[in-house]
Amino acid sequence: MGMGLRNGFLLILSCVVTLSLSVLGRPATFLEDFRITWSDSHIRQIDGGRAIQLVLDQNSGCGFASKRQYLFGRVSMKIKLIPGDSAGTVTAFYMNSVTDAVRDELDFEFLGNRTGQPYTVQTNIYAHGKGDREQRVNLWFDPAADFHTYSIMWNHHQIVFYIDEVPIRVYKNNEARNIPYPKLQPMGVYSTLWEADDWATRGGLEKIDWTKAPFLAYYKDFDIEGCPVPGPVNCATNSRNWWEGTAYQALNAMEAKRYRWVRMNHVIYDYCTDKSRYPVTPPECMSII
Structure with a gap:
């Protein structure tokens, strides 16, 4: 093959690969997979919709949600949280079944703080309508x-919450021990930015300082890989889905090491050890990771 022909072939191959990645990869813009649910004037698209800015001021917070619901899979977003004095604000990224009595929900809630103090992330898990499973971690970075x-x-x-691929929370499927596990209801992907100074920072002791408004958070690289509902009826039970593979059924050795580091150095609250709320340790807390 001549050099010119070979280079032309490689260029075509490169374009085909690039096109394939574009089709199979994450959405190119926010509006492909999401819709604004609350106060569209407070959500601004950046870079042609590849990123967004959420705004909280004295008039309103805001929120968005996925256009579809999903049953099993992995969702992720890149987020840059409110800088400076963010006390009293909550930036949330979560999955929710939108069912009141028996809702399932998986929560990331980023609790703002006074300038110079560490950000806290609270996670919570609702299964079959039962929540109150809060854990809090002080972030080890800004x-x-x-x-x-x-x-x-x-x-x-299992359900695993990750930050930059570091697991900070694991909830195992222990249905064999009659412990509820969310597996029957599809969940949408949601995010909100809102005022919660009655509880968010030091239990509500630190109030929001509106002189610092507007409060801004940024999102990009929205990635959802899962079984859409409605969608193929056998998708959620298909053991060949990559997220059901052996590698994802338990933490690997490196993940387990990182998880122990987080638990030892950065957990500041765990409902499992809160004897004032739970004199008897909840049964799911006894599971072995």
């Missing part, structure tokens, strides 16, 4: 200085 990736992995075996 989440307002740059984007970081926050992910929720959900399969038949």
